[in-house]
Amino acid sequence: MGKAKFAGFEEENRRNSVKVEIQETSQIVRQVEVSIPWADIAKDFGAHFQKYAKDLHIPGFRKGHVPRSIVQRQFGKKIQFDFFQDHFNKFYVEAIKQAMLEPVSEPKLLELSFEEGSDLNFTITVEVIPNFELPAYKDSFEISVPRYAIEDSDVEEALNKIAEQRAEMIDVEGLAEAGLTANYTELRPGEELGKAYQFEIGHSGEKRAAEEFIVGMQVGETKEVEIGGETVSLTLNSLKKKSIAEINDEFARSLGETVKDLADLKEQLRRQISSHWENEEAKARDLKIREYFINALADVEIPANLVEGYTDDMLTSMEQKYNYGLKGKAELRASLRPQALQELKWQLIKERIIDLEALEVKEEELDERIEEMLTGVESSQQESYRRYYQQKEAKNQIRFHYQEDKVMKHLFSYAKITPVDVNREQRLKGEYK
Template structure:
């Protein structure tokens, strides 16, 4: 067997594989002998079928199969030994005149080669790394929500500002009849708020659905109309008031603190606010880090210049997809995937050059930390190590979970690396200001 390579240019090459009779003949003979021993052909005893008949019936199929196996093994070995960094898979060149009755064969494969390039991590313009804080307004709102959530309901007979109303929405034509509970503050329409305020239990209030809520999608929840009907719904509904309740906020006392965080973890309103701030800002770190990862990725893709074997990749997409694609469709698919492919190459180089690979021990420790965090959410703050170890083993036996956790761990490694090696500027702002600035 002989394998040679011809470089068309820096990104494209042709590999030629020459296979001689001595490369495959022994395997073919062995398989045909096994066929002969086990063949059941009328008129012949088992194991006594003439070899000529076996070759005539099975010889060509066995030859083709063995040559293809040999070809694939040799090609894979060659790419590994030559350390060729290829994109996609080798594409066999069409051979319309291939003669399987010959003794020697030649095959050619097109290769798309990964480009060589350098990465400049230091952008001229600093990339913003956000430090998101929980401001006093946000903390006070969270305390207010906690007090309402754990407060008690006091029954009333007349609707006033801040009350919760339980009643039935009805419209005979649209076949609406739905019992629901909603806070008065949920109603957007000033006319509807005026009609409900002062109404008593047992009264029927006539309301228009147009502009009733801030978002028409709320009609789906409170009136149980279909999604398509909710948009722009303009009908009159009757709302029969069955209950009116005022929610008295819970007291900020030790009983509430223990219910929220466990015995004596928090012992005062000041400590409660500090705990809310700490927990909120831990979550904000994840959002800020994801934003940083996205921004650095965008910078690297836009500023790391290299060519790709575009024509080869389009052809590869066209020939290897699950469904047959035209040249135009393959070009469209390539355009969609080009940016992702560029970042895969950039990320792969960063990981290799800086030894950021995920080891099994790191993955196992990461999985155990994740499991402990999940268990803590259900009150198991100090689980036994043996139990965590057993769960981790089960998780790591699932390839999908391994992939998911590996991706998360690699993202963490890359974020840490980017924080240390890219040109960053820190910007501190509240969560609401972060949302406005980043998402508009």
């Protein structure tokens, strides 16, 4: 037998002699007791002992020539513990493999028993993904989903918004009042040139400190007022109001060649509004499906380190997107944690369904999805978009959403849906989502 084959046989024989016992102390914690026969580690320990003794210097003895009995008596426990630390990763990997565990946390050492000439025994705990059963959804599960009613007032509101967006701003005389757009200059102490501002008087979300002083002023008027403890000079430069066109056939045709008249415009808007709320219904349906499964597994524990890690990722993403500072970071993190827990549960549920139903997204499916996405892109730009979508990060994002779609379609086929009619007033109040 060659050396390589003999070494492989020796390694396999050693693995078989290692004893591993597992205790399930909770849904997510496994206690692993490991016992390694002295015969399996004697050679490695001997080499470790000699290396330690070789570098040891004790008065009265030449370096590397200290009697073994003295080394053992004075440094035996340290040598034994150092040996365990140096070889722990190998012992740990072997034990976890034999126990067929997939830890999601670092191991915690609970107990260690080891002396030269005796078996090495240690006990650790690790966290694992919980084992859970999916609800019997194939027997049909019930969810309530909103069915949004589209009313004439929705179309009228959309028409008015278009007209307002296309309104002309015209100069007006008289006093500044709510509904007018004021252009004014603030001149603060020490400034040679003031700063010009413009805002709509009385418009929610645009309340300014100067607004109460602007109201009642005339164009060209200047007054000195106190703002924030400073004397500020305010000059009203202009007042404008919106001139909104009459909504009629002529207005409708001005929006483009595809619009025949006002009736046609209203019909197009109704279709757009209906499409929007149909998408919202689909989102609500998917959310209800998620909630059904997450609630069914409410008692399933999730390893804390996974929740904390996911929360950290969410926080980092929000900081990058919205440029959050450190202020309020702890409070924000605490508010994100419940969402992280729900997201992790849903990911575990999805993975279980994908495995059981063989719903993995295949590469050819992914390529087909990318080609579908390119149909709305101009032919001259399709190749550059294709290269972008084929990049690892972009492709993984497409895969993620496609996988979500496949799972949702699968679950939707078993769902018993009860529509709940939601009128415009309820929709605007957010009474049902």
